[in-house]
Structures are given as structure tokens and as C-alpha cells.
Amino acid sequence: MLTTISRLKPCPAPGEGVHTWIYYAACRLVDAGWSNEQAEPEIELLMTRDPYPREIIDALQSARGERSRPGPRWSLVNRAAISKISSSGPTLVELVSHSPVPIQFVEQSRTEMFIDLLFPGNPWLCIGKASNQFSTAKREAWRGHLHGRSLIVPSPMSAQKGRTKQGKPSYHSESNTGPRRFLVVEFDRGTLDQQAALLWHLALFAPSLALVVFSGSKSAHGWFFCEGQGEDKVKRFFDYAVSLGADSKTWSRSQFVRMPDGKRADGKASDALKSAGIDNVPSGRQPVLYFNSAVIQ
Template sequence: MTDQLPPFVQDMLSAPPRAGEGVHRWLFQVARQLHAHLLTGEIVNLLEGRVANCGRFVPRQEIVSAVQNALPFAWQHGSQSQPIHFAPKWPSVNQKQREAIIRGSGELADLWEFSKPRIKDGEAHTEQIIDRLFPDGPLLCCGKLNSDFDTRPREDWRGELSGLQFTVPSAMSAVTGKTKDGRESKHALDNTARRRFLVCEFDNGELDDHAALLIHLGGYAPLVCAVHSGGKSLHGWFYVHGQLDEKILRFFRYAVSLGADPATWTRSQFVRMPDGVRDDGKRQTVFFLNFSSLEAIR
């Protein structure tokens, strides 16, 4: 597998650091180069073998996270091979394409009409929605504020979710994990499981614009839920579980080119709780639901 790689990449692979010498950063740097040559699973397996004797136990999830985090920064033909600083390579907004899609893809009323089911009463339906989004009772990280959160089994949240503002749109793999600065936390990338939903948030323009963009993106990935922030943005939950990371990234880069906020690429990023409540008391209205893509795999 490695004999077809560029010589400088082979050199990087031949000299993994020892524990305490930056193993995690090395994983990221090498993965950034390998994405141009190997599939994600092949990269993980290769790196796992290279750090097996580094002097500390390196969990497979740490390697998977490093490989996934390196994907947006992946080396491309014609780029500098060894830059000192990395910057996200998200595309700029294609205003012409965005405007054309907004003109031809519908508006908020259409998104509402497409919803199956529709929430027509004034009651909170957060619990039922979360049950459908996460049917197997996994660990969920939810919070009232960015600084006030917890990670618990789904059933331990029962009866509380409608009063919360935030949730991580994927299950958690453990109650706690390590933050980038080494602190133990119940909300970290380290203890976030594989991506289940990718959330695209639009906050520039009108809600009708955001709805049109979500309807359009729904032609590329299953749109399961659309949540109003209670302010000026609309969040679309797209079901991506089991898809190749490269495919998910291509989809998200396209969404960013239409104005989606790149911040939600981070798997552990908090997003608006469907039918939850903002800190100012405003309900985070759900305008669209369609669980058919989830039910197809059960």
C-alpha cells in the first residue's frame, strides 16, 4: 500500500513520534497528506499500525478523529506540501448560484407543506422528535447554554428536552472525553460518536431563502428536520450515517458555497434543539419533518 506513496509521505510514515513528542499532531499531519491517496478506512488502519509501539496506548477513536479532522485540510495537487499553518479550505459563497436556487426552489410555506408529519398544535413535541431521530436510546449531549450541559443516556433526559436550547446532532461514544487542551469534559469531539446527522445552518437572508436552500439540498441528502433558531436562522438536519467521509464533505462544501455556516462541520458542535426553547424563551419551531430515510434502515 505504501510503496505507491510519494517519498516524503513514506518518510513521514517511517518516523512516527514517541509518546510525549506530538503523536496526535503527527496523526493529523500525515492523514492530511494521505487523503489524496487512500480511502479513510485505509488511512486509519495504516496509522493504527504505525503508532502501535509509540510508547502509549492510542485509541482507535483518536486515530479516526484525527483522520476525519484532517479531511477539510487535505493536501490537493498543486498546493504546498508542508505549510506551517492550516486554514479551512471552505469555498466562498457563490452568490449567483445561491440566488438562482432561491428563485426556483420554493419558500418556507413549501417546506412546511412538504413536512410529513406536520406539527400543527402549540404543544411541545421535542421528546417525540428526539425519539425518532435517535431511536436506540444512545448517550446524548444537550444543554440550556453552551456552558450548562450534560451527557446522559436518552431516557435520563426524558421530560427535560423541551426546555433546552442545544444538542449535539450525533450520539456520544462515552460520557466524557478529552478536549483539545487536555481537559475532561462531557462535551468534546473526543467523546462524540460517528456522524449521524450533518446540520446545515443558514442565517444570511430571509427565512424563505433558507427554506429554498434546504429544499434544494434535500435533493442531494435526506432532509429529516428543519428547525427555526427562534432568531434569524434555519437549521436543516441531513441524515448522513454510514456515508463515506469524502462524500459527506463534498455535500457540505456545496452547502457552504450556498451560504451555510462552516461551524457545524465539527461533529461535536451544538445546534438548536428541535422544538426546544432559546434562552430568551422563544420556541425553536420545527417547520419540517420526514423520518422515512431513518425508517428505511430499521
């Protein structure tokens, strides 16, 4: 088995095809007789960025032919447009200063406040400490517990449980995810200043940017309010975002994204914010960098 690992081609740099490489590695290890339990941690060790929730296990399932329905085809990355936009937009510090709701980096998490504003009422919410530790419960049942959670589905769930594509009952599946409320756009390539410029450009293109969350590692997640919008219109916007380097993984309605002002499951700190000029963020925090409650209806 070690020989198989040593023969894998190196994982490319973030933004240069990591997701495709994961599928390549999954196919090689599956062909070599590795189980999912053996392969998943080894693939993660070789990656040049943190994996998204279920990214590796989904690739392993695809390699075994367990996920046959293809996803949408997205536009190719337009590197010239990325360069032009990222060099002329606001820096991360400037993005924070543009936030209609003042941003404060304090010790006490404000996750409960953000979730109340993002998901008013008492909807079903699917929330996890990690991609394999999650549950779905009413918003009020989560109250007081969100500050220690890492992941959330950015749309309310339609029921507490659904069925996975393999037919297994689960708190987290496409079948029990309700209509899309927020479309999350994540950039994991370039500096945080470049990512801020791209998100700001998209916000001017579609003025519905409600939230920007730092992953706790090296990427920024932009939450765009889209409830009630036609799926074709939302898909065209997301396709444009993908052409600017956004990761297509977050198109899935059930895809986990980072909990606003939550805590990374591994608790590790990152120097990315400090390098962008933002200090005093508690270790392991996934801080909110921008918040505009006015666009949420």
C-alpha cells in the first residue's frame, strides 16, 4: 500500500486543480484495493489545502461508482479577469470597513446573533462539529451551542431526516434540504486581499452579499441571499463566480459551509488574517468579516 501512495503524482497548489487531484488519488487507491477508511486520511495528508466537508469521501464513492449522477458543467476559469479584478478591488481590511454592521473581533462569539438574523423563526438547521459529526434540529434546540460548531448547511432543512443517494436515513442529505436561501461562494486561491476583491466585485454584480466568513484557514466564504430567485438566474451568477475561481462544490444545496463566528473542529490557528492586517482574532475562530442584514428578507 505504501508503494501505491509513493506513486501518486503530487497534489497541485490550491486553486490549480486540487479537487480533480483528489478524484485521481481516490481512483488510484480504490483500484489498489484500499478501503475508504484507509484512503481518506492518506489523501488528506497529501493535499495542499484543507478538504471541504465530504470532499474526499465523495471522491472515493465516485471512484467506486456509487455516485453516478453528474453535476453541472461550469465555465472555465478566466485568469485574466481574476487578475484584473483582484488588483483593483478593496483589500480585506477595506472590505471589513465597508460592512454595514460594524465588525468586532472579540473573545465572545456572536454566532447566535448572526444565526437569528440569517434564519429567523425556528427552522430546521443542519449543523456539525465536523463533516462526520452532525445533526438536524430546530433552531431553538441549537441555542447556546452554536459557538462551538464548525459547519452549517446555508439553507433551512425541510425535515429532520432524509435519505442519502445510497438510500440511508440521514440528518444531512439533499432530500431533506429545503429551498436555497443563501448561495455561498468560496475562493480558496490567492491571498485574502485578492479574495476580498473578487467577493466585492460579485457583490456589485449581484447586490445581495449578506455575509463574509473566514474559514479559519485561508479562504473567505461569501453568503449571497437568493431566496425566491429563479434557479436559472442563481446558476448563471454562480457560473460567473466559478469563472473567477470560486469552488463549484458549494453549488450543492446541502453542502456544509463554515459556521459564522463558529469554531474550527481542529481548533488550529491561521496566520492568514494577520498577514492581511487583521489581528486579535481568537484562535480557531471562523470570524465574520462583513455583514449586511439589509439584504436579507
